[in-house]
Every structure is written in C-alpha cells, then in structure tokens.
Amino acid sequence: MRIHKFGGPEQLLEEEVSMPLPKPGEILVRVHAAGVNPVDFKLRNGSLKLFAGKKFPRTLGFDIAGVVEKTDRSSPFKPGDRVFAMLPFKGGGYAEFVCVKCEFLCPIPGDMGMIEAAATPLAALTALQAFRKKEYLHEGHKVLINGASGGVGSFAVQIAKALGAHVTAVASSKNLDFLKELGADEVIDYTTEDFTKQSQRYHKVFDAVAKSSFKQCKRILRKGGNYVTTVPDGNLFCSMMCNFLRKKKATYIMVKPSGEDLHVIADMIATGQVKPQIETTFPLKEGQKAHQLLETERTRGKVVLTME
Numbered sequence: 001m002r003i004h005k006f007g008g009p010e011q012l013l014e015e016e017v018s019m020p021l022p023k024p025g026e027i028l029v030r031v032h033a034a035g036v037n038p039v040d041f042k043l044r045n046g047s048l049k050l051f052a053g054k055k056f057p058r059t060l061g062f063d064i065a066g067v068v069e070k071t072d073r074s075s076p077f078k079p080g081d082r083v084f085a086m087l088p089f090k091g092g093g094y095a096e097f098v099c100v101k102c103e104f105l106c107p108i109p110g111d112m113g114m115i116e117a118a119a120t121p122l123a124a125l126t127a128l129q130a131f132r133k134k135e136y137l138h139e140g141h142k143v144l145i146n147g148a149s150g151g152v153g154s155f156a157v158q159i160a161k162a163l164g165a166h167v168t169a170v171a172s173s174k175n176l177d178f179l180k181e182l183g184a185d186e187v188i189d190y191t192t193e194d195f196t197k198q199s200q201r202y203h204k205v206f207d208a209v210a211k212s213s214f215k216q217c218k219r220i221l222r223k224g225g226n227y228v229t230t231v232p233d234g235n236l237f238c239s240m241m242c243n244f245l246r247k248k249k250a251t252y253i254m255v256k257p258s259g260e261d262l263h264v265i266a267d268m269i270a271t272g273q274v275k276p277q278i279e280t281t282f283p284l285k286e287g288q289k290a291h292q293l294l295e296t297e298r299t300r301g302k303v304v305l306t307m308e
Helices: 038-044 114-118 121-130 151-162 173-182 214-220 234-241 259-270 284-294
Strands: 026-036 063-070 082-086 097-101 105-107 142-146 166-171 186-189 202-207 221-229 249-252 278-283 302-306
Touching (some): 026 082, 063 114, 082 121, 114 278, 114 302, 121 151, 121 259, 142 151, 202 214, 214 234, 278 284, 284 302
Parallel strands (some): 202 221, 221 249, 278 302
Antiparallel strands (some): 026 063, 063 082
16 A cells, blocks of 8 residues: 555555565565554655655555565574564555564564554554653553553553553543553543643653643653653753753653564563554555544554455
8 A cells, every 4th residue: 555645545555566675684574464553644644744755655554463474594583483563664564565674573472463463563662662761660650641542542551550550541531441441540531631730740641642741741740750742842842952950851752663672562462461452454455444544533442454
C-alpha cells in the first residue's frame, strides 16, 4: 500500500512492486501482519512533511510481524523464525516483504499470534522509552497516563504496572472498566473531571495522546517529576529550555526502533504482564478503511492489517 501524494485515505493504493533486496546486515521478512498507527495517517495527510519530506511513492507502516525469509550467515536469525519489529522512519511495513536491520528484530514470544505481535512494537516501545525519559519510572512511583485506552496508552498502563508503578489512567467513561481490567489502580473520566486540577501528585505524567500541556500538568507533578508527551510543540520546547531552572521537567518521546527494548517487552508478554489490545483488523487491500477508522481517534487498542 503506497501513497503518491499527500491527501485523504483514498491516496492509499495497492500496487505490485519489485521484491526488496536485503543489504548487508539486513534480513528479508515475509510480513504476515502490519500495525497501523496515528503517525501513519499523519504522514499520509502531510501533517509531518517538514520531518518526512515529500519523496514519493512511499510505503507506509512501522510495525511488522512475520517470518524470516532470507538472512546471512552472521545473523542470529534463520529462515522460518517468527519475528516482529518496529521499522525506522522510512517505514515500509504495509507490504508482503520488507528488509529489516538485524538489531531491530526480536523473536515473537511463545505462541503469541502474528496480529498481536504486529500491534506491539511502536506503541509498546513508545511507552517503555517514555518511562525512561529523565528519571526512570521505578517500583512505587505514581504515574498518570492521559489517553490510556488508545494504542500507546493501553500498553503504557500495563508496562507501568509491570515496572511496579501505581497507575492512574485517564479516558472517557466508556473505557474506564477496560482500563481497570488492564490493571489501572485509579481511573479518571476526562469528560466529567479535569485531571490537572486534582490533589494527587505524580512522579510522571505521560500524555500518550498529546492533548494536555506541561503548563497544565506541572501542578500535579511532584518535585523532581516530569511530564512526557508524544507530540512536541513550540510551547513544550520553550518549557524544555527552562528545565535546568526548575525541579519539574518537561520533555517528549521520539520513539526509536530497538530489538533490545523489544526483548524487554517480549519478556513482559511471555510472563503475562502485558497483552496487546486489538480494536480490529483489515486485509491489506482495505488499508483505506483502516485509516478512516483510526482517524476517528476513538479506537480502543490497535488496528492491524493482515496479508492475504
């Protein structure tokens, strides 16, 4: 599924292209499923063109799960191995085959299915790496997660609990029971309560949907606490410039592919501490429908494309 210009979901077109050829240090993977993330439709509609450029055609997709098709002798993987990975910013996951650097790959744990594996990398890595920004999240820390029912947020709740934190999850009323099932210690309905005006204080506030700001959230941070968002803006950068002057810090997470970090997440999945939450799946040829759904910003968990 490729785009040839910026625009709506109709710009996603299914096309036949040449088989990719792995370079030294890369592995050819036959993709079984590909995760769909908000960054995908932001790349498609041009919202991120200042970062991504205007080079077309472009194959979208950062999350893949599949089977090793071809590798070299120096690789720790062999043909037939089940693997998953987050791809770098050039993407390419909405395809039947993709070449992946060895250090980005991780074995799929246990009997985990391809759909669940494809739903995991970008969102789970975002959460894990966010909890390592500034002060690491440790056992006994209190964390608030805004947008906790979405793709990143649902992983963030589970990963924070696996790290031993006390978790407060913010979402709409229809998702509060869902978040309790994921392990949230406390839940807040943002439609009836402003979480930035409560009396509770947190070691970390993670805004998984970038709907708040450091200015709004700093009052609920403890001294030494930090606010992390997924989408920085001018106000955040201004706040970051003043971090050295205050004990409460502002920052953002720019997720990076990492097979090493995926191994940490895979261990959490294998031990039952983390479970991917799936909203629905679409075949690859219905990528347009997948984007239409994700753009509603009302999904619970992840949307995944499957290869026929």
